[in-house]
Amino acid sequence: MNKEYQTILLAGLLHDIGKFLQKGDFAKSLKVSGKHPALSAGFVKAWSLVFEKVTDVQLLIELVQRHHESHIFPSELLVQQADPKIRPLAYLISTADNYSSAERGEQSGEYRDYKTVPLASVFARLKLNHSTPEVYHYKLHTLNPVNAFPKSFKTLDLQQTNKYLNAFGEEFKTLATSINLAEFNCLFTHLLALLQRYTWCIPSNTQETLPDISLFDHLRTTSAIAACLYRYHEEKDSLKNEQAITDKKENKFRIIVGDISGIQNYIFDIANIGVGGVAKRLRARSFFLNMLSEIISHRLIEIFGLPITNVVMSSGGKFYVLVPNISGSEQKIVKWQNELDQWSVNEFNGEIVINLAQTTFNGQAFCDFGGILAELSEELNHRKRTPLKGYLVNNGTWASEQFVINLSQTATELCRSCNKRTVSYSARSHDDLCWHCQRDLHMGSLLPSTEYIAFTRSNVPAQYKRNTFHIYENYSISLFSHVPAKDYPAYLVYKLTGSEVGEIANHPALPRFTANYIPLAHEDNCSNCLGCQDEQPSPGQPLYFDCLANRARGRKLLGYLKADVDNLGQLFVFGLRNQQADRNSISRIATMSRMLDLFFSGRVEQLLNNQFNNCYTVFSGGDDLLIVGPWDEIIKLAIKVQKEFSEFTNNNTNITLSAAVSLLKPGIPVSRSVVVAENALEQSKETVLKGETEGRNQLTFLGRTCKWSKAEQLLNSAERLAGWVNNDTLSTGFVRKLLGLFKIYKLYYDNGDARGLKYLPLLTYTVARYFPPANEFTKDKLNADKLNALLWTQNLKNIDHEDLVYLDLLVKYALYAKE
Template structure:
């Protein structure tokens, strides 16, 4: 990428000067560009229930294609090779450009925004920012501050949304639009205008516009594809309310998806074939075409063999253990900005930063999908998105905490310790809850609870590196203890052939002990706020209280009555009553989790 840019930027004499003495050569020679797609959350999750499960995967994959298409569009206009695309994933892209092309970027940004505005009426936007690089910035340890500077510039762009549009487009932006005169003229998925004359139709009793039907078809095609071809064509102006193919064509991409039973056909002068299998090299090359392997970030339940329709979210929830609830899992890498800005320290270089990004992308796109597939095969999970540094999954509530635990364990093994950490948020509710509400609740659980969590390991304070489940943030070590005792309580209640079962009232009793502890903790905090108790005594006043003696009594009686499970119950009693900083703080999670899991259908 650097070589391609310098070939357009510097004459031989200047290049030699910059090479021999990069510190004193102050003139900018390169530009680092970052682009973000904005409006993704609403585009993905503010949709109706009709066909949501089928269309959400298609929408997610389209956003990945759109991100790459916009990045490629910029490079094509500047006559730069694809190696200048450092990264394009998760709605973000990074490009390396010659500094002398930077003056063309504002016009390209305007053109991109006009295309997106026409296609989506403001629902999706592209933010683009750039910062110049000198030869000295390419030395070890100097690129990190430019990476941080670029993130700050993009944040400023977010405060001036659509400012790159010309005046006539801005006027259209602020003009009220009536999409329909009554509910019968609205698409029940995206709530856009609907009319059979426009190619829209009624599918399974649900009104769907042509665009939403297209996203459903894309999601179906991306369940287990063999390959995808991108034919580079002349960019066009998209029609209003463009479908996914028309939008990509506006940026010069003609996309075809091939299933394993359909031979790939490479037509056109230039393009790329992306194969979702390591065996991606053809026996015979086609002039003008390149070939690439890419892991497929997809885990989708099997179709109904009769109707060839993917299961709905309600059907997914029916497959859950215990309560027939649905859930959303969101996870991402903690403090990613600090990781790129400071994590590599004096060893930071452009290539190392790009390699770090690419490694994270391969973990989420490739390995996470493998972890999810075991639950998808049970018709319990949809992996909606995984890439960049985050993931989003919708599934039966019972599999989500297990999946989050597995992903964290594998991620920790990948990075080799706790210096790069991962947090997660889980939201669960009845299957008929709107998806956007579950998605937003999971976002709050991740961003406002898990990432705000402070906890201790071996006396050292930790931050983030946590999971929020059942509205409770826990460090991963804390969650591991909760998970262990959830399994043991469920084992006691469900029983085995030799020792029988403990009455389900054990769960109720544990919930009562947890509630009494939480009530006393709230009372002590109130006393501290009003000055009737000292802050230094909060720990003792919270722990040594009435709930403790009652808990000991009730669990001792349970142990006497359930002699075949006495050791486990006594161990739980000692764990709860012997450590003020132990399991008692999260006993309510154990009780609620076990209650939901053992609930009858």
């Protein structure tokens, strides 16, 4: 990167930092006042020593100061009044700013105090079929999933805002004195991390009716767009041409989506040989594919010479990268796709396929970024219909020689774990595992203690070899429980445990919330576990699945929780549109994507760490999750996740979650167990309950599907019934009789068959048979449990049919929970 380009990147990132600073008294120490561009310039000027080694500071000051064209700003802040020598670059930043917020939203009818306007939830305006709810807002908190829930309030407290700004100032001072200011990527990423930590909850435009775009997302997308504009006009030799830079009709941009196919088959197709090995390898495979997705996106920005901000969205094994539409870029991506196809066959026998799709667009299209994503989705679907085309097709015909895989001459047999790859003679000492499965086993043993992921394109020093894993080409990652040392050649370090990255002073660094929780073994905590009596997990290592099942109440079964957001594609494309105007700018969509991932990657991790300690994360990120644990704990986790997801998304009924919990024995192969869970999730999405018009927004467990609004009530009733069965207030024979009566009742409920009403006299007879005559139930002979149980069973014939229809679920739960 040349110095001018680096100046452009930082100008895009810092152009509106004045909007943050002007909210409190922090700006007084800068000795500046006035509109936000002046504060942005004052900030750069005050900290010029931070930027002078990697930028042209005077140019940087001018660019952040002059990024507006509207005459509501004084002449010293206008692009038009800039020195002609730098004016084209000032227009470049101004244009990037406009594209980032291509629609500014409806302006409020009255002036608002920019110091007290809070950020509104981006989920509040999403609309598909239902009306939108009351708008909630975010308090000022440094980024942490537990603090990212919107609240019902209208204005910020100025005293709190001042404290918040002063805390930002102190952390910036620490950054300025600790990191390597001579390395641009180190400064850029640390500054990006600090802005994310503090400005995620600051509105980009306080004068909108609904100020729901985060300042952080506006800043990072402006920097990304500015990078593309610079690279595009640099190649066209038009960096000094104001008219060319501001032209909105030329296709200057290309967006690339990357998606991995075959994830589920690859992760779960592990032979059930040694439950301990399965527990380690399952999480490792999921993690490996996430890192592969990250590195493919890193490779793309390296090809085009772009900063990390140009990975505009990345979560759940899928990423979107914004690049300039320079000459040869389409062919470059197609060629790389062909190379990836060959690599997929060589590395995974074609089981894992990396699909790339691309489309071009102009500046005007930024006002409907959701439409661009819809077009890109069509291209991606077309690509998925022709997997490995770059490897299997040559000049329009099948390359038949590519359909044969040559086995290694040193191979002796198939790996006893995956049954797919061969084991060489040299690997015979490693439990007859192929090198993929050996890698997964080792990675799985390191993941529980991993707090930092370091990415490198270089050979690492010998002392780091053991915790380093090759991913793709010359890209590798190293897993650390501590901050990587100065001599580690990292081009980027992710911190997994928080948003403050100041301790990683010697490397480019960013926070990356990751759902990585795995229950670990402790001393003598598996003494009663039948599945691991021969070989118990070592302290500090992942618990075996048998151990997790053994922690369940009653029957020793595993629960598989699978959940995802309903209609997510439609939400991104259509959810932000209305009759007046589209509201799906790149900034707003980036905010929504980042917040969704924060819930599934960050908040779910916190729930497991703090409340559901026996649950094992297979994956959770983007918009979906798969978690395994004791069956009774998993059901409670499902209800908790949905309840918090609803709160996190502003209680907007247009954005919903469907989930399923499947109960299985721990010895059943994981691949089969996940198929059962997947089918149950489909049941949640497809089942239309009586009185409803559509499925989705539901939970399926113990074979029954219900709306979330009923799930917690059913769980409470099931727990109460289980308590009576466990303390022998109700016998198992009696509750099994209830199950039989329910089957009779279903004839009436499902088909209107009047014969099903026989359940009423049969229920009365059953209650009278299992309980003594009522006149003997005096208060001195009945304890509270007995009385409550009697009243509950007698009331079954009077309760609403909508409650009685789930009687089988309650009974099954009580029988499963029987100690």
